[in-house]
Amino acid sequence: MQILTLTQLRETDERTQRFTPLGLGLDRILDPESAAAYHQESVAESDLATVVARGTHSAFERLREIHAYGVLCYEIYTLVNDHALLVIEQALRDRFIDFHDGSCVFVHAGGREETVQIGEYADVHRAANRFSPKRRYRLRVGQGPATVEFNGMLDGLRSWARAADLLRGQRNRRIEKLLAKLRNSVAHPSSTHLLSPVDCARTLSDLAEFINQLWGVPTPGGRLYPAPAERDVLFIGWNATGRIIIGSADHLTADHMRFDDIEQCAIVRAFLSPGTPLVDRDLHYFDSRYENTRLPAEYLWGPGSPAEAAAWLAATPPVRDFVDLLDQVFAIRHDGDRVYRPMKPGIVALLDPADQAGHWYIVQADVAQDAFAHVQQLLTAAAGCSQHGECPACPVETIDQGTVEKLVERGRLAPTSSMLPPAFHLCDDISPWRLAPVSSNQELGPPGRGYRRRSDGS
Ligand SMILES: [Zn+2]
Numbered sequence: 001m002q003i004l005t006l007t008q009l010r011e012t013d014e015r016t017q018r019f020t021p022l023g024l025g026l027d028r029i030l031d032p033e034s035a036a037a038y039h040q041e042s043v044a045e046s047d048l049a050t051v052v053a054r055g056t057h058s059a060f061e062r063l064r065e066i067h068a069y070g071v072l073c074y075e076i077y078t079l080v081n082d083h084a085l086l087v088i089e090q091a092l093r094d095r096f097i098d099f100h101d102g103s104c105v106f107v108h109a110g111g112r113e114e115t116v117q118i119g120e121y122a123d124v125h126r127a128a129n130r131f132s133p134k135r136r137y138r139l140r141v142g143q144g145p146a147t148v149e150f151n152g153m154l155d156g157l158r159s160w161a162r163a164a165d166l167l168r169g170q171r172n173r174r175i176e177k178l179l180a181k182l183r184n185s186v187a188h189p190s191s192t193h194l195l196s197p198v199d200c201a202r203t204l205s206d207l208a209e210f211i212n213q214l215w216g217v218p219t220p221g222g223r224l225y226p227a228p229a230e231r232d233v234l235f236i237g238w239n240a241t242g243r244i245i246i247g248s249a250d251h252l253t254a255d256h257m258r259f260d261d262i263e264q265c266a267i268v269r270a271f272l273s274p275g276t277p278l279v280d281r282d283l284h285y286f287d288s289r290y291e292n293t294r295l296p297a298e299y300l301w302g303p304g305s306p307a308e309a310a311a312w313l314a315a316t317p318p319v320r321d322f323v324d325l326l327d328q329v330f331a332i333r334h335d336g337d338r339v340y341r342p343m344k345p346g347i348v349a350l351l352d353p354a355d356q357a358g359h360w361y362i363v364q365a366d367v368a369q370d371a372f373a374h375v376q377q378l379l380t381a382a383a384g385c386s387q388h389g390e391c392p393a394c395p396v397e398t399i400d401q402g403t404v405e406k407l408v409e410r411g412r413l414a415p416t417s418s419m420l421p422p423a424f425h426l427c428d429d430i431s432p433w434r435l436a437p438v439s440s441n442q443e444l445g446p447p448g449r450g451y452r453r454r455s456d457g458s
Contacts, residue, residue: 012036015074019197036071042201043067046208049217053094056211059087063204070197077200078193084200084207085183092157093121095214099164100124105140106131107147113140128152154180166214169326170366170395172224179210221276228322229278231269231296235309236286237262238426246272246283249313256310265309266302266424269321271295287425291330291342291368296323299421329399330371331413332361339376342368346416349408356404362412365396374398 017029021038030038043064048057063080070076097118106114106127114137116127128151131137139150141163148163150156158176161167167176206224213225220227233249239262249267252259259265268286270293271278278295285292288299301312330342335358345362361378365371374394378385384393391398400412407413 010072012071013074016071016197032071036068039071039197039201040068042197043204046205048208049212049215051215051217052091052211053098053215056087056091056094059090060204060207060211063087063207067200067204070200075194077197078195081195081200081203082186084203085179085186087207088179088183088210089154089157091211091214092154092161093124095166096124096157096160097121098215099142099166105144106137106150107140109136109138125152128156154183161214166216167210168213168218168225170364170370170397172326173390174395175224176210179206223277226325228324229271231298231321231323232272233267233300233318233320234270234272234283235265235267235306236283236426237265237306239263244284244426248272249309249318252306252310253313256306259306262306264303265306266304267300267309267313267318268297269300269318270297284426287341288421289343289347289423290340290425291344292425294367294369295325296328303422303424326366327364328366328368330363330365330368331407332363332371332375334359334361334375334379339372339379342371344416345407345413347420348404349413349415350417350420358403360401360404360407361398362400362407363396363398365394370395 012032012035014029016039017032017035018025019035019039020028020030029035046064048060052060063084066076067080070080097120100118102119103115103117104124104127106116108114108131114127114131116123116131118124118127128139131139133149133151138147139160140147141160146163148160150160158180162173162176167173209219209222209224212219218225218227221229234246235249235252237245237259243261245259245262252265266286266288268283270283270286271280272283273279280293280295280297282293282295283297286297288302291297300318301316302309304312329345331345331348332342333340333348333356342363348356348360361371361375363371363374365374374385374391374396377394378387382393385391386393386398387401388398390396400407400410402410404413
């Protein structure tokens with residue numbers, strides 16, 4: 001081993017200096033002071049909520065502190081990144097202890113219950129071995145009634161956190177499994193690897209989101225567990241030449257004459273924040289009844305002329321709202337050889353009886369396209385898709401299915417408004433068109449392409 005002097009230990013690692021706010025510097029590097037500041041700032045916003053357990057909090061802060069020394073030793077980023085994966089398990093253990101507040105109950109398949117006093121996680125581990133799934137025990141989640149198979153290990157804790165509704169998001173279920181796999185590869189390594197400061201900062205940011213979500217605090221603007229996001233009131237205007245314009249409804253209120261080349265427009269609540277992840281490029285496929293957009297969009301008024309829209313906005317000024325971007329619920333109709341695109345369940349109950357015919361799936365997904373793809377695969381007998389509950393092949397959960405009559409009885413289709421939106425939607429050439437369904441075996445395309453145009457233009 002080569003013994004370094006204190007001066008040598010204090011030398012900046014040039015590899016770290018090459019990571020700049022403008023990407024990887026091939027012909028220039030940051031000076032040492034700037035590199036130290038930049039890499040600390042990259043993790044400065046990943047704070048934990050004050051409600052997080054002290055042990056988890058300390059483990060996370062220690063990682064952030066050590067991360068700052070990556071500017072002197074590039075290998076630190078890999079060590080911090082790998083240790084962050086181990087903190088996931090610590091966070092789950094601490095949350096388990098908080099959640100169960102002193103005791104937990106194991107229920108035998110025969111109905112017998114075993115209550116175990118727990119002070120620290122070692123007590124839980126012993127109890128999970130004693131009352132294991134092999135011996136036909138399940139853990140009661142908090143006060144119940146839900147129970148979950150629980151082995152006290154990382155995968156058991158992950159299943160428990162899902163059963164306790166502490167984690168959200170259908171796509172996140174896969175990411176959580178992947179993180180557990182990565183953690184296992186770190187705990188039982190079979191090769192070496194070297195990660196960059198960018199990888200490390202991303203892992204710390206994801207870890208902070210995961211921990212905060214476990215304690216019930218979603219992250220504003222988060223990548224994995226975002227807090228409800230603010231939706232704008234927008235207008236979507238179009239004309240027969242194919243011109244489409246989307247903008248803030250305020251512009252229409254201020255001067256609707258500016259839009260005299262627009263023949264028809266609609267007012268919606270949707271996302272259009274340029275330069276952020278909350279810009280919905282699929283708004284060009286907006287449909288008043290079907291969910292064609294990537295982010296949640298809501299019909300408010302239209303279609304009508306810009307002057308009529310401005311008058312409606314002045315008389316009934318709509319306000320912005322906040323919506324959850326995860327775990328949305330969609331209703332998908334299968335009738336004969338046709339599968340229709342997802343709808344909001346609240347709209348289905350208002351449809352004409354003829355449009356309610358067929359078999360409906362109530363599917364929870366983060367984006368409508370996931371729910372639609374799942375039902376299409378289900379009906380084409382694609383391998384791996386599940387009719388009920390969490391799908392092992394898709395990031396969705398099938399909540400219920402049946403006829404409209406049965407689903408209304410079970411409270412799955414409660415109307416959210418008293419009025420059915422008039423049917424209209426946009427496509428490439430922007431002339432109004434009426435929904436025509438896609439056959440169940442048609443290949444999936446981008447949103448909006450799953451339709452056949454109809455020319456009656458009603
Ligand atoms: Zn599926």
